[in-house]
Amino acid sequence: MAVMRIGHVSIKVMDIQAAVKHYRDIIGMTVTMEDKAGNVYLKCWDEWDRYSVILTPSDAAGMNHVAYKVEKDADLDTLQAKIEAYGIKTTILPEGTLPATGRMLQYRLPSGHDMRLFALKEYVGTDVGSTNPDPWPDSVHGAGAHWLDHVLLMAEFNPETGTNHVADNTKFFIEVLDFYQTERIVVGPEGAFTLASFLTISNKAHDIAFVGGPRPGIHHLSFYLDSWHDVLKAADIMGKKKVKIDVAPTRHGVTRGETIYFFDPSGNRNETFAGMGYLAQRDRPVTTWTEDQLWTGIFFHTGMPHAAFTEVYT
Ligand code: M3P
Ligand code: FE
DSSP, rough: OOOEEEEEEEEESSSSHHHHIIIIIISOOEEEEETTTTTTEEOOOTTOOSSEEEEEEEESOEEEEEEESSSSSHHHHHHHHHHHTOOOOEEEETTTTTBOOOOEEEEEOOOEEEEEESSOOOOOOOTOOSSSOOOOTTTTTTOOOOOOEEEEEEEEETTTTEEEEEHHHHHHHTTOOOOOOEEEEEGGGGEEEEEEEEEEESSSSSSSEEESSHHHSEOOOEESSSHHHHHHHHHHHHTTTTTTTTEEEEESSGGOOOEEEOOOTSSOEEEEEEEEOOOOOOTTTTTEEEGGGGHHHHHHOOOOOOOOHHHHOO
């Protein structure tokens, strides 16, 4: 099991100052680095590597790339061979391509998303340290997110043409990266088409997820909070600061997460969520949500359709 967890996500933003304010004051991250090109690097208080979000000035919103961290540098060679053998071209980006980061293995997912694997990133420590640590730091601010938890990516899905990049990405993550599936949403006759897929490499309900749509993109990047009460307080902060909320605090059927969705100033969707949901295991039966219960899976309490939730993304 070479891949450990999400390492960072690189996000395009139109107004860098407004974006920094959002990820710092609303999510509760800290700016740890800036580079000459004007990119800003941030981390959450309970993360020990130098950064988990890169904000890049751009004329549109969206994701540049997502990177996952592997255990050892040599894992990159093993994985390069596996990915190439699967039929996907890879490139090694040398150390220093991103500051404070070792070499990266770069390739495109079947859905077209730019994905990277890396083993080394500068260790800076959590804000509570690792000797006799306090449970939370005095510097906690905003929603006080503990860590970047996962991304949900939109992948091309069209049963009429037979295109299903949700299924293609799922196969790649399982066969090549050794992830396992925890949940899925199926649609069509006899549930023939996988519309959504939740995959993990840990014991969390998901480390990445894919949902089908007309074009590739990012649906949301998600940050972990401790409790349902922290989710409520995060929404209070968003109310106070006039952040555009997409979905007020509720619970997912899928993953059982307690959640809020909202937008950064460029329109990239964020999530803050709490709750372990359950302990994911490789032999745990995969949870299936059927088409008639699709919205119950997404918003458990009401089960009400919210078209913009799946149609609006960057
Ligand atoms: C989550 C989560 C969708 C379900 C999303 C679930 C969009 O984001 O963190 O559990 O179908
Ligand atoms: Fe999520």
